Amino acid sequence: MESLRRNTQLILALDVTDVKNAIRVSKDTAEYVDAVKIGYPLVLGTGLGIINDICKFAPVIADFKVADIPNTDHLICSQAFEAGASAVIVHGFTGRDSVLECVRTAKKYEGDIFVVTEMSHPGAVEFMQPKALELASIAVECKASGVVAPATRPERVRQIRGVVENLTIISPGVGAQGGSAADAIRAGADHVIVGRSIYGSKTPGIEAEKIVKEIEKCR
Ligand code: O7M
Numbered sequence: 653m654e655s656l657r658r659n660t661q662l663i664l665a666l667d668v669t670d671v672k673n674a675i676r677v678s679k680d681t682a683e684y685v686d687a688v689k690i691g692y693p694l695v696l697g698t699g700l701g702i703i704n705d706i707c708k709f710a711p712v713i714a715d716f717k718v719a720d721i722p723n724t725d726h727l728i729c730s731q732a733f734e735a736g737a738s739a740v741i742v743h744g745f746t747g748r749d750s751v752l753e754c755v756r757t758a759k760k761y762e763g764d765i766f767v768v769t770e771m772s773h774p775g776a777v778e779f780m781q782p783k784a785l786e787l788a789s790i791a792v793e794c795k796a797s798g799v800v801a802p803a804t805r806p807e808r809v810r811q812i813r814g815v816v817e818n819l820t821i822i823s824p825g826v827g828a829q830g831g832s833a834a835d836a837i838r839a840g841a842d843h844v845i846v847g848r849s850i851y852g853s854k855t856p857g858i859e860a861e862k863i864v865k866e867i868e869k870c871r
Pocket of ligand 1: 771
């Protein structure tokens, strides 16, 4: 694992859409986060250069949920790593060849790939849940660095942990979506991903610190 320190076990989901807010929240929370996850809302709102700006505060995970043919996957991942990302999040449902190409590309940059398994929202039970353990095993086979698993369903995090063994599990769905940081960590997540509860607060640093303290208690 190149991209993530495992210190606070908190990853900030920076889903704001303007540079000023992005810098303010990143600065305020920098001492409490192991990484910042940046996805379409912020990159489409500000441009890809925002990755380099936020890198100054913490390693950046580019959440582009890459899901294409291998050649296009390679092009997308390369752009994210060239822009300064330490890791890229990809889907696994496109198959082993696509995931393998992402992992191959990441290696060139000494970066990491995280594969989405079962998502945290209610609709994930329709198509993703029945295939989640298979998606997790594709991540293992393709030598990805880790997987994304739902903090809203700690029992599923536990089952996914059983499949991925020592891969890193990053887990969204804490706070605004109803999941608990402590439950996700106890179920086997290495990091929780938190967005709105932190960036939506007037005091993002204080909110981040609260979550870090909650995690510390269950270690
Ligand atoms: O704490 P929130 O709900 O405001 O934000 C959660 C973040 O995690 C947000 O950026 C989502 O897009 C993302 N996410 C999920 O909420 N659920 C998932 O299953 C997967 C992700 C994610 O990051 O995928 C890689």
